[in-house]
Structures are given as structure tokens and as C-alpha cells.
Amino acid sequence: MLWAGNRHPERPLIFMSRTLQAIYHVRCDASSIEDRACAIAVEQSVEMPVEAIEDDGVLANIVGRVAGIEQKAGGSFEVRIALAVETVGQDPGQLINMLFGNSSIHDDVVLHDAEIPAELAAYFGGPRHGLHGLRQKAGVDARALTCSALKPQGLPAEQLAALAEKFAQGGVDYVKDDHGLADQAYSPFAARVAAIAPALRAVERATGRAAHYVPSLSGDLDSMRRQVAMARQAGIDSVMVAPMIAGLANFHRLVRENAGLAFFAHPALAGAAKIAPPLLIGKLFRLLGADAVVFPNHGGRFGYSADTCRRIARAALEDCAGMRASVPTPAGGMSLARVPEMLDFYGTDTMLLIGGALLAERERLVEATAAFVTAVERHGHG
Amino acid sequence: MLWAGNRHPERPLIFMSRTLQAIYHVRCDASSIEDRACAIAVEQSVEMPVEAIEDDGVLANIVGRVAGIEQKAGGSFEVRIALAVETVGQDPGQLINMLFGNSSIHDDVVLHDAEIPAELAAYFGGPRHGLHGLRQKAGVDARALTCSALKPQGLPAEQLAALAEKFAQGGVDYVKDDHGLADQAYSPFAARVAAIAPALRAVERATGRAAHYVPSLSGDLDSMRRQVAMARQAGIDSVMVAPMIAGLANFHRLVRENAGLAFFAHPALAGAAKIAPPLLIGKLFRLLGADAVVFPNHGGRFGYSADTCRRIARAALEDCAGMRASVPTPAGGMSLARVPEMLDFYGTDTMLLIGGALLAERERLVEATAAFVTAVERHGHG
Numbered sequence: 001m002l003w004a005g006n007r008h009p010e011r012p013l014i015f016m017s018r019t020l021q022a023i024y025h026v027r028c029d030a031s032s033i034e035d036r037a038c039a040i041a042v043e044q045s046v047e048m049p050v051e052a053i054e055d056d057g058v059l060a061n062i063v064g065r066v067a068g069i070e071q072k073a074g075g076s077f078e079v080r081i082a083l084a085v086e087t088v089g090q091d092p093g094q095l096i097n098m099l100f101g102n103s104s105i106h107d108d109v110v111l112h113d114a115e116i117p118a119e120l121a122a123y124f125g126g127p128r129h130g131l132h133g134l135r136q137k138a139g140v141d142a143r144a145l146t147c148s149a150l151k152p153q154g155l156p157a158e159q160l161a162a163l164a165e166k167f168a169q170g171g172v173d174y175v176k177d178d179h180g181l182a183d184q185a186y187s188p189f190a191a192r193v194a195a196i197a198p199a200l201r202a203v204e205r206a207t208g209r210a211a212h213y214v215p216s217l218s219g220d221l222d223s224m225r226r227q228v229a230m231a232r233q234a235g236i237d238s239v240m241v242a243p244m245i246a247g248l249a250n251f252h253r254l255v256r257e258n259a260g261l262a263f264f265a266h267p268a269l270a271g272a273a274k275i276a277p278p279l280l281i282g283k284l285f286r287l288l289g290a291d292a293v294v295f296p297n298h299g300g301r302f303g304y305s306a307d308t309c310r311r312i313a314r315a316a317l318e319d320c321a322g323m324r325a326s327v328p329t330p331a332g333g334m335s336l337a338r339v340p341e342m343l344d345f346y347g348t349d350t351m352l353l354i355g356g357a358l359l360a361e362r363e364r365l366v367e368a369t370a371a372f373v374t375a376v377e378r379h380g381h382g
Numbered sequence: 383m384l385w386a387g388n389r390h391p392e393r394p395l396i397f398m399s400r401t402l403q404a405i406y407h408v409r410c411d412a413s414s415i416e417d418r419a420c421a422i423a424v425e426q427s428v429e430m431p432v433e434a435i436e437d438d439g440v441l442a443n444i445v446g447r448v449a450g451i452e453q454k455a456g457g458s459f460e461v462r463i464a465l466a467v468e469t470v471g472q473d474p475g476q477l478i479n480m481l482f483g484n485s486s487i488h489d490d491v492v493l494h495d496a497e498i499p500a501e502l503a504a505y506f507g508g509p510r511h512g513l514h515g516l517r518q519k520a521g522v523d524a525r526a527l528t529c530s531a532l533k534p535q536g537l538p539a540e541q542l543a544a545l546a547e548k549f550a551q552g553g554v555d556y557v558k559d560d561h562g563l564a565d566q567a568y569s570p571f572a573a574r575v576a577a578i579a580p581a582l583r584a585v586e587r588a589t590g591r592a593a594h595y596v597p598s599l600s601g602d603l604d605s606m607r608r609q610v611a612m613a614r615q616a617g618i619d620s621v622m623v624a625p626m627i628a629g630l631a632n633f634h635r636l637v638r639e640n641a642g643l644a645f646f647a648h649p650a651l652a653g654a655a656k657i658a659p660p661l662l663i664g665k666l667f668r669l670l671g672a673d674a675v676v677f678p679n680h681g682g683r684f685g686y687s688a689d690t691c692r693r694i695a696r697a698a699l700e701d702c703a704g705m706r707a708s709v710p711t712p713a714g715g716m717s718l719a720r721v722p723e724m725l726d727f728y729g730t731d732t733m734l735l736i737g738g739a740l741l742a743e744r745e746r747l748v749e750a751t752a753a754f755v756t757a758v759e760r761h762g763h764g
Contacts, residue, residue: 043683046534047560052742053534055541062536086566087535091601093627094564101561101624101650105684152428152435153469154444159437178429179483182476184468219473220631221603242483245475247629249602268483271656301425302487360434 019082021067021115022099025276026077027108037066037079040109043102045083062087078112085117092124092248092288104274111275116287121321127291128255129262130324131317131349134291137212137237137262138173144348144376145327146171147214148369149355150196151178157187161195163365167358168203168211170369174351175200176240177216179266189215189227197234214238214264221250228258240264240294243285244271255289264329265290277308282315286326292351293326297342300333306345313346327351336368339375352376401464403449403497404481407658408459409490419448419461422491425484427465444469460494467499474506474630474670486656493657498669503703509673510637511644512706513699513731516673519594519619519644520555526730526758527709528553529596530751531737532578533560539569543577545747549740550585550593552751556733557582558622559598561648571597571609579616596620596646603632610640619643622676624650625667637671646711647672659690664697668708674733675708679724682715688727695728709733718750721757734758 022044028036041064042050053059061084068080088095100111129137138145148167150160160181167175175196183189196213204210215231217224217239224246231239243251243265255263265285270277281295293316296302298309313328328346331353342352354372361368404426410418423446424432435441443466450462470477482493511519520527530549532542542563549557557578565571578595586592597613599606599621606628613621625633625647637645647667652659663677675698678684680691695710710728713735724734736754743750 039683045562046536047562048533048738049742052738052744054744055534055537058534058536062534084536086568087562089564089566091564091605093602093624094566094600097561097564097600097624097627097650101627102684104651104653105649105678105686107685151430152437152440152444154428154440154466155437179479180427180429180469182471182473182479184471184476186468218476218479218631220475220629220635222635223473223631242475242479245479245483245629245631247602247627247632249600249605249627250629250632253602253604267487268479269486271486271653274653274656296487301421302484303489304487356430356434360431362434362436 018085018117018119020085020088020098020117020120022081022083022111023113023115024079024081024103025072025110025112026079027075028077030071033069033077033079037069037081040064040079040103041066041081044081044098045087047102085120088120090123092252095120096248096284100275111279113276113279114283116321118321121287121323124252124287125289126286126321126323127289127326128259128324129291131327132324134262134327134351139210140173142348144343144346144379145173145351146373146376147174147176147329147351147353148172148358149176149178149353150181151355151359153178153180153184154186157191157195160187160192161199163359164196164211164213165199165203166365167369168200169207169366171209171373172211172369174212174214174238176214176264176353178355179216179240179242179268181216182218183223189218190230193230193234193236197236212238214240216240216266217246217254221253224250224254228254228261232261238262238264240266242266242268243288243290244269248284248288252288262291263289264292264294266294267296277304278311278315282312286316286323290326292329294329294331294353296332297330297334300331302332313350317349325349329353331355336372336375339372340379343376343379348380400467400499400501402467402470402480402499402502404463404465404493405495405497406461406463406485407454407492407494408461409457410459412453415451415459415461419451419463422446422461422485423448423463426463426480427469429484467502470502472505474634477502478630478666482657493661495658495661496665498703500703503669503705506634506669507671508668508703508705509671509708510641510706511673513709514706516644516709516733521592522555524730526725526728526761527555527733528755528758529556529558529711529733529735530554530740531558531560531735532563533737533741535560535562535566536568539573539577542569542574543581545741546578546593546595547581547585548747549751550582551589551748553591553755554593554751556594556596556620558596558646558735560737561598561622561624561650563598564600565605571600572612575612575616575618579618583617594620596622598622598648599628599636603635606632606636610636610643614643620646622646622648624648625670625672626651630666630670634670644673645671646674646676648676649678659686660693660697664694668698668705672708674711676711676713676735678714679712679716682713684714692727695732699731707731711735713737718754718757721754722761725758725761730762
């Protein structure tokens with residue numbers, strides 16, 4: 001069933017020339033879906049009774065339009081709503097507000113996808129480094145990238161630095177903070193940077209190979225800026241942000257004003273089921289400048305299906321408005337044993353992130369990390 | 383069934399002295415709930431295998447503890463996790479990260495409630511004006527407050543100002559922007575402030591009664607600060623923020639640096655079903671300084687039950703750590719006819735917000751607004 005039209009024949013059928021399309025999955029009876037789709041179009045645009053709008057320009061250009069309704073397997077419907085691109089301005093916060101602000105509160109609606117008009121994609125611009133840039137920083141040609149994580153929170157900066165040193169000795173490309181490491185008294189951001197950056201440089205001098213520290217930014221925009229300044233001063237070239245906690249507009253502001261920094265996006269607070277992960281993590285985080293997108297791999301501690309993970313990776317990598325690719329970074333309870341299977345699944349345009357399983361090796365951490373790195377390097381050459 | 387204990391007998395049973403308690407509702411088999419609860423405690427704290435942690439201090443103080451498991455009607459479980467307050471620092475972003483960062487991605491878990499330790503409550507401080515302050519600004523003694531909304535987006539600032547003028551002539555206390563009004567080209571923030579503030583002052587000179595304009599802030603923290611500066615310059619004393627879009631830390635930063643401003647919190651992007659609305663809207667938005675909390679009333683366009691709405695209002699108003707009360711502001715498809723019933727339900731410690739139903743009266747907008755105001759004033763007097 002495909003339906004496209006206009007419920008208000010008295011309204012002119014002039015579609016806005018440039019639209020943002022929001023695609024929702026809606027649980028609904030077939031008999032009510034047309035009304036429900038119109039209600040979503042209104043909720044996500046003018047948020048008032050259409051018959052109370054006197055202005056022809058608003059009726060013609062601003063009121064959301066139902067651009068299609070399609071029945072899906074399982075009794076839900078895919079509803080396309082066309083929204084005027086003018087409603088977004090150039091604000092990433094307003095982008096998510098237009099796509100899902102009030103409708104997020106309706107429990108029959110999931111934001112499934114969005115079609116971003118070329119002018120918005122060009123403005124936000126996507127990753128500043130992306131897959132190619134992160135490989136270049138790591139001095140890697142075509143293989144998958146490797147990453148591990150510093151934890152647990154609660155350790156002082158010096159102990160985290162000792163772990164970072166071992167990861168680097170094992171040859172990992174990137175060492176990121178656990179997303180629980182914020183600016184707590186037991187290992188303040190400044191102390192982490194001061195301890196970890198020189199520890200990694202010492203390993204680089206000894207081995208000739210650099211591991212890149214990716215500290216996690218936290219707090220409000222001022223606080224994240226102070227942290228960026230400290231990181232840059234210490235020669236760090238990559239940072240991590242959780243865009244849903246920081247606010248999308250603040251994440252994007254940092255990307256815009258730090259073209260030299262690579263950004264890892266963490267999915268904390270990204271929720272489940274309400275915004276489809278391929279859209280939020282693969283498409284929107286990339287759009288706003290994430291060079292790598294961390295997400296829970298299937299078969300780990302989280303419930304994403306293999307299909308969801310494949311669609312996240314595809315959204316991060318596929319050709320889109322000339323943007324650089326963002327590196328799909330599956331994680332969340334991964335182990336050395338899964339490396340070959342993950343590389344078969346994701347290919348080499350990926351970054352594998354193994355944290356806890358390496359840390360569990362304790363005094364064998366360097367060797368376990370080296371085995372992880374070797375498994376990634378040798379895959380496909382064996 | 384009540385369960386409290388420690389799955390790892392080798393770990394010392396010294397509970398952290400000061401804890402933040404997160405309370406989850408978890409869909410789970412009875413046979414797996416203990417494991418699931420422990421997994422959540424680990425996910426929300428150290429996020430790594432506990433047996434890989436060597437540091438006694440981390441084991442004793444930082445690893446989350448299952449403080450209780452209780453079976454609920456319908457086969458789900460209420461799980462209490464005690465988290466060390468040190469993990470939060472003083473960052474509202476890290477507070478929500480510790481409460482729900484990674485667990486938001488698990489679709490069997492809802493964040494149901496949280497017990498905020500007194501020191502965090504004292505630091506964040508809650509509303510700077512609250513119920514009493516918003517009544518005082520409006521020159522109102524004990525009755526419920528009234529509010530309406532400027533929309534649709536797409537109108538130029540002058541037309542929005544003409545609507546604001548009519549709301550003010552009708553005697554409403556607060557006139558807020560629709561949350562869709564951001565900084566779009568068709569009515570930039572600066573133009574709205576420049577048109578609406580003097581329009582309301584002119585009505586005040588004519589009638590002796592002030593309506594307060596509550597413009598909606600948008601964008602990153604820099605942009606919201608510029609908007610606050612414009613608003614203050616124009617003599618505006620209240621603003622609206624959508625904390626889940628702005629980022630909780632940025633919302634709270636604005637509250638801290640603008641003690642003279644009252645803050646309305648809008649629920650956009652607050653989602654459905656994953657964080658219980660009484661916690662997010664009633665408790666956390668209030669904790670971080672919301673003077674009024676807007677939420678969808680039962681029986682309107684959104685699916686919140688009467689019980690959910692009652693619990694939001696209670697969380698916003700109840701005695702809590704010496705904080706001021708935040709004004710429960712039910713909205714979302716309300717009408718004049720519902721005023722008596724809403725006041726019976728919420729009492730007078732509330733603000734009624736009616737937007738679209740008044741705007742639908744078009745040329746009778748002043749009279750309809752006056753009827754709304756009169757209905758609120760007269761309620762309980764006869």
C-alpha cells in the first residue's frame with residue numbers, strides 16, 4: 001500500500017522545494033494510519049491545528065506533508081514526512097528537534113531514517129578525517145584499525161597510564177578512555193592527559209610506533225573546550241564525545257572549531273528502539289563530523305542484531321553527499337577469538353575495539369594486545 | 383521477593399559511604415534476574431569484567447552494587463543499583479551517563495527512578511525561582527498560573543508579536559515560544575525579541591498587567607548565551623530550553639550563570655518509555671534548575687497516563703533536599719473546557735498551558751484568552 005497526498009484539499013498542493021524527509025515506523029491500525037501520519041506531520045512542524053493557520057506561506061511551505069505511507073511486515077507502517085529545510089536553520093539541535101522532538105514522546109513512533117538535503121549535508125560536512133585520516137594518523141595502509149579502552153574508572157591517572165603503555169607496547173593503534181572517565185577527582189582529565197600522553201611518547205621512542213590516546217570529553221561546552229585545549233597542548237590529535245549527552249549542537253561546534261582533531265562518537269544515552277541506530281550512529285553522528293562511530297557489536301553485551309550492525313556500518317561508510325567515511329567501530333564485550341569473524345563480517349574498513357577482554361589478561365596485557373594486533377594484521381593473509 | 387547482597391563473596395562487603403541509587407525496571411526471567419542485575423551494576427560503573435580489576439579501592443568503592451531486586455506486577459523486576467557519588471563529579475552530563483549511559487542501549491531496561499545524594503542536590507541546587515518565584519513575577523498570589531504559546535513557526539516576528547499582544551490583552555501570565563521556534567531565517571531569535579518584548583510592554587502600559595515572554599533558546603552553548611544576552615537586554619526575565627537537546631550540562635550551566643532568569647524546561651527528545659517521565663522531567667530537570675517543567679497532559683495528543691502525570695507533578699513539587707518547587711506545566715492539546723478538570727486534578731500549584739486551542743479562535747483570540755484566564759481565576763471560587 002502506497003499512499004501520498006494531502007488531507008486538506010483546501011490547502012495548496014505546492015510541495016516545498018527543498019525538504020528534509022523524516023521516515024518513521026508507526027504501530028497503528030490500518031484504518032487510522034492516514035490520520036496518524038497527518039498528525040505526525042503537524043506535530044513535527046507547526047504543532048497546532050492546521051485549520052487555525054491563517055498564513056498561506058506557512059500552509060504552503062512550513063506545515064509538514066505526508067509524502068508516503070507503506071505497510072511493513074508485522075503490522076507497522078513506514079511513514080514519510082516532508083519537512084521544510086528552512087525549519088532547521090543550521091542547527092544540529094534543531095535538526096533532531098524537527099526530526100523527533102515531540103514525536104519521541106509518542107510510544108508508537110520510532111524514527112527510522114532521514115533524508116538529509118544536500119545543502120544541509122554540505123553545511124555540516126561530515127568527518128574532517130574519516131576512515132582515510134584515521135588510517136593515515138596510525139600509519140596504516142589498508143588493514144582494519146585496532147583500538148582498546150582504559151578502565152576501570154576509579155584508577156588514578158598513573159595506573160591508567162601504565163595500562164596505556166602496555167596497550168602501546170602491544171602495538172594497538174588507538175587507546176581510548178572508557179566513556180565513564182569524565183573529570184572525577186580520582187583521575188581528572190588534566191591528570192590523565194599529563195600522565196598518558198608522555199607515556200605513549202616514551203613507547204613510541206622505544207618502538208618507533210605511535211599509539212594515539214583518545215581522551216573522553218565531558219561536561220558543558222566550556223568544559224569540553226578546556227579539555228580540548230589541554231589535549232592539543234599535550235600533542236593529542238583525537239578525542240571522544242558522547243553526542244547525545246553533550247548535545248548534538250555542542251558536539252558539532254567542537255568539530256567545526258577543531259579541524260585538526262579526529263572525533264570518536266560514543267553511543268551513551270543513544271537509547272534503544274526509539275531512534276534507529278543506523279540513522280543516529282551511522283548517519284547523523286557522521287553527518288555532524290564523527291570520524292569513528294563506536295557501537296555495540298552483535299553477539300556481545302548488547303542486543304543489536306547482526307543486521308542492525310551491518311546497517312550502521314553501511315551508513316557510516318557509504319557514499320553520501322561527498323562526505324568522508326566514518327570508521328565503524330564495533331565494541332561491547334568483544335574478544336580476541338572473534339577477530340577473524342568480525343573482519344569477515346565488517347571487512348577491513350573498520351576499527352576493532354577490544355577493552356575488557358584484554359584487561360582481563362592482567363600481567364599478560366602486552367602479549368594479549370600484541371596477539372590482537374597480529375590477528376588483525378594477518379587476517380586475509382593467512 | 384527482596385534480594386540484596388553481593389555476587390562476589392571475594393569482594394569486600396564495604397558499601398560506599400555516599401551513593402547515588404539508580405532504580406531500573408528490567409524485563410527478565412526470574413531465574414536470570416540476579417545475573418542481569420549484576421551485569422547492569424557493572425555496565426553502569428566499571429564496564430569491564432570485575433575479576434580483571436586488581437585495585438582494591440575500585441572493587442570496594444567504584445564497582446556498582448546491587449542494592450535490591452523486587453518483583454513487580456507483570457513479570458518485570460525493580461533493580462536498585464548503588465553507584466559511588468564520586469563517579470559523577472559535579473557534571474550533569476556525567477550524572478545521566480552514570481544513571482543510564484550504556485544501559486539506555488539495552489532494550490530490556492528502563493530507568494525508573496534515582497535517589498540523588500544530598501551533596502549533589504545541594505550542588506545542583508534546583509530551581510532558582512520555582513513556583514513561588516514564577517507567581518511573584520506574574521503578580522499572582524495563590525492561583526494557578528496561565529501560559530500560552532506562539533506558533534506556528536514560519537510566521538515572521540511581527541505576526542508572532544501580534545499574537546503575543548493578543549494573549550497579553552487577554553491577561554495570560556506567560557507567553558512562550560513554541561519549541562519549534564529556533565533561529566530560523568523567517569523569524570530569527572533577535573527579531574522575535576525585538577518585536578515581542580516591546581509589544582508586551584505596550585500592553586502593560588495600557589492595561590497595567592504584564593505578560594512575560596518566554597523565548598526558546600536553541601543551538602550550542604555559545605548560541606544560547608548570545609540569545610540570553612539579547613533577552614536580558616530586552617528586559618526579558620524567563621527563557622525556555624529543551625534540556626535533552628541542549629545537553630543537561632549546558633542547560634545547567636545557563637541556570638548557574640543567570641540566577642535572575644527563570645527557566646522553563648521543554649520535554650522535546652525526552653523520548654518515551656526509556657527514562658520514566660517523573661524522574662526525567664519532574665526530578666532531574668528540577669534538580670538542574672528548571673523553574674517550570676512542561677509535559678504532555680493525559681488525554682491530549684500524547685500517551686502519558688493520568689498516573690504518570692500525577693507522578694511528574696508530585697516529583698516537581700514535593701519537598702526534596704530543600705529545593706524550590708518546579709511548576710508542573712501540563713500541555714499538549716489542552717482546551718478551555720478542560721480547565722476545571724485540570725485544576726481539580728493538579729490543584730493550584732500548577733501552570734496551565736493552552737496554545738493551539740486559543741489560536742484556533744483566530745479573531746476571537748483576545749476573548750478566548752480572557753475566558754481561559756477567568757476560568758483559572760474563578761476556579762474554586764464559585
